Amino acid sequence: MHIQDIFEREKTTFSFEFFPPKSELASEALYSTISELEEYDPHFVSVTYGAGGSTRELTNDLVVRLKNTTTLDPIPHLTCVCHRESDIEEILSRYASEGVANILALGGDPPRDLTNYNKADDAFQQAADLVRYIRNFSGHPDSRGFGIGVAGFPEGHPGTPNRLKEMDYLKAKVDEGADYIVTQLFFHNDDFHDFRDRCSLAGINIPILAGIMPVTTTKGMERMADLAAGARFPAKLLRALNRAGDDPASVEKVGIHYATEQCSDLLEKEVSGIHFYTLNKSHATREIYANLGLKHPAP
Ligand SMILES: Cc1cc2nc3c(=O)[nH]c(=O)nc-3n(C[C@H](O)[C@H](O)[C@H](O)COP(=O)(O)OP(=O)(O)OC[C@H]3O[C@@H](n4cnc5c(N)ncnc54)[C@H](O)[C@@H]3O)c2cc1C
Numbered sequence: 001m002h003i004q005d006i007f008e009r010e011k012t013t014f015s016f017e018f019f020p021p022k023s024e025l026a027s028e029a030l031y032s033t034i035s036e037l038e039e040y041d042p043h044f045v046s047v048t049y050g051a052g053g054s055t056r057e058l059t060n061d062l063v064v065r066l067k068n069t070t071t072l073d074p075i076p077h078l079t080c081v082c083h084r085e086s087d088i089e090e091i092l093s094r095y096a097s098e099g100v101a102n103i104l105a106l107g108g109d110p111p112r113d114l115t116n117y118n119k120a121d122d123a124f125q126q127a128a129d130l131v132r133y134i135r136n137f138s139g140h141p142d143s144r145g146f147g148i149g150v151a152g153f154p155e156g157h158p159g160t161p162n163r164l165k166e167m168d169y170l171k172a173k174v175d176e177g178a179d180y181i182v183t184q185l186f187f188h189n190d191d192f193h194d195f196r197d198r199c200s201l202a203g204i205n206i207p208i209l210a211g212i213m214p215v216t217t218t219k220g221m222e223r224m225a226d227l228a229a230g231a232r233f234p235a236k237l238l239r240a241l242n243r244a245g246d247d248p249a250s251v252e253k254v255g256i257h258y259a260t261e262q263c264s265d266l267l268e269k270e271v272s273g274i275h276f277y278t279l280n281k282s283h284a285t286r287e288i289y290a291n292l293g294l295k296h297p298a299p
Helices: 005-008 023-039 057-067 085-097 127-136 163-175 187-199 218-225 235-245 248-268 284-294
Strands: 013-018 046-048 074-079 102-106 147-152 180-183 208-212 273-277
Touching: 005 147, 013 023, 013 248, 023 046, 023 284, 046 057, 057 074, 057 085, 074 127, 085 127, 102 163, 127 147, 127 163, 147 163, 163 180, 180 187, 180 273, 187 235, 208 248, 235 248, 248 273, 248 284, 273 284
Parallel strands: 013 046, 013 273, 046 074, 074 102, 102 147, 147 180, 180 208, 208 273
Antiparallel strands: none
16 A cells, blocks of 8 residues: 555554565565564565665565565565666566555665675665655556655764754655655664654654664674664663573563563654564564554554
């Protein structure tokens, strides 16, 4: 469903993020997660795009499979990195013909293993350029074209230390035609609330969905700290994790409890949506739903 129609109907959206599996085993695990989460009837699910387009086919395959074999409404991520205009046109045409309604348009992480990567070769330098291109793409069956999401960074993006300029760049994505913002994970809700206020002051009035990633393992948290560079881990969370020590079940409990409190506060403050980074697992998300007393299908 076009994201504008989803927001028209729903006061708060609930959505889940998956990444395309790279092995048979990972694939089986993901499809078991998907069948467990399908009954929660999320308003959409999103599928990531590997750094530098490394999962181009895998992302497309997962999106098509979700669309054709489940009740889920998949939103593919798409990035500028390593792509020519013709690549992007081909990908958009494919998604349009498969009836995909929305795209999350991103700058993209630079490929870690490509030593000869030169950003200047990319057809689209910033996500705003990609948003403009998708907005002008005329091959979609919906007369509005694709619904478009973009990324937002409540704690700031490491590439732009000047937070005033960063807000101008976010505004540029919105002015080019973005319909909604999904945020990077964060652990201090005050960062999210302040980001929402700053967006409002900048004249950004589209829905802002809060990205929530419960800590489920210590290793996972370390990976998160690396991937979401700059993410702040509050002392309150770290203290609780220290108390849990090296007992994996207790660590997961702490992470779920912390994320539940975050979600509860966000709902209290009328967040437009909560987007769960599931890491292709269902347990934490299901526990948070239960703790919050959220009905499924989601209200
Ligand atoms: C919800 C979410 C999902 C993500 N999914 C993926 C994924 O699937 N695959 C992936 O590879 N990465 C993904 N990422 C990571 C993201 O691609 C990177 O963090 C990237 O560096 C920033 O993406 P962006 O879309 O904000 O890019 P942009 O908006 O292009 O911004 C990138 C940097 O450039 C700066 N900037 C923007 N415009 C200008 C300008 N005109 N002049 C100078 N500087 C400018 C910004 O402030 C920022 O520092 C995701 C991030 C989020 C929050």
